[in-house]
Amino acid sequence: MAWNELFTTDIGLLSLFTIGFVVVMGAYIYRFAKRHIAEDAKRAETNQG
Numbered sequence: 001m002a003w004n005e006l007f008t009t010d011i012g013l014l015s016l017f018t019i020g021f022v023v024v025m026g027a028y029i030y031r032f033a034k035r036h037i038a039e040d041a042k043r044a045e046t047n048q049g
Helices: 002-008 010-048
Strands: none
Touching: 002 010
16 A cells, blocks of 8 residues: 555655655765765875875
8 A cells, every 4th residue: 555655646756756866866975975085085195105
């Protein structure tokens, strides 16, 4: 019954969209932070040596 409501009602579809958006946004922020941490570590390594 919950699955039916999730995929067929307006509020269920909005909830599904929100869950998907949060997951995608979290993945983007994770990749963004990981990339910038690596850049900062590389920059710090070259400045010290």
